[in-house]
Amino acid sequence: MKVKDIDWTTWIPSEKAVITYILDGENVLLIHKKTGLGAGMVNAPGGHIEEGETAVEAAIRETKEEVGLDTENLIFSGDLYFHFLDGLKLRGTVYLCRDFKGSLIETDEASPFWCAIKDIPWENMWEDDRHWLPQALKNERFTGYFIFDKEKMVDKSLVFHASN
Numbered sequence: 001m002k003v004k005d006i007d008w009t010t011w012i013p014s015e016k017a018v019i020t021y022i023l024d025g026e027n028v029l030l031i032h033k034k035t036g037l038g039a040g041m042v043n044a045p046g047g048h049i050e051e052g053e054t055a056v057e058a059a060i061r062e063t064k065e066e067v068g069l070d071t072e073n074l075i076f077s078g079d080l081y082f083h084f085l086d087g088l089k090l091r092g093t094v095y096l097c098r099d100f101k102g103s104l105i106e107t108d109e110a111s112p113f114w115c116a117i118k119d120i121p122w123e124n125m126w127e128d129d130r131h132w133l134p135q136a137l138k139n140e141r142f143t144g145y146f147i148f149d150k151e152k153m154v155d156k157s158l159v160f161h162a163s164n
Ligand SMILES: COc1nc(N)nc2c1ncn2[C@H]1C[C@H](O)[C@@H](COP(=O)(O)OP(=O)(O)OP(=O)(O)O)O1
Pocket: 017, 018, 019, 035, 036, 037, 038, 043, 045, 046, 047, 048, 049, 062, 082, 090, 092, 126, 127, 128, 129, 148
């Protein structure tokens, strides 16, 4: 199956999630994810949007729950549309954040670590990330469509949006 085989105008996600990239100078906060989708991989703080929550509220809550930081002034970065061949349809909203406080903690869900952007461990991350995260971290907005067969990306389509 290819991205072009899906009518994305009528595609409805079965799950909605958020991912937040916290930036401090040339470093980004990543996690070794311990539970849930992508356990064992490196990702950023995030998780599912709960009933009655906005995406931003979910991003703030998940970051606090997973790594103990309080975040403010999240900046919308992009939309991810993941169509898994097993039936999961996951929509992800990506945020950047440079405004945070508190102390990092390891939790049952995540082991956080600061990583130099130039050293991001792509080989331990979801395969889609290398196609949009470098641009996102340079403040480019994007929309990405992906087909996954379990953890293997089988097709992708990305659009980067000109900023004003
Ligand atoms: C398929 O490719 C993916 N790429 C990236 N970069 N991130 C992904 C991909 N698939 C899922 N994710 C992200 C989206 C979420 O931030 C997490 C999944 O969240 P999780 O399953 O851990 O949800 P939680 O609400 O934290 O935990 P529950 O399972 O208890 O609901 O991965």
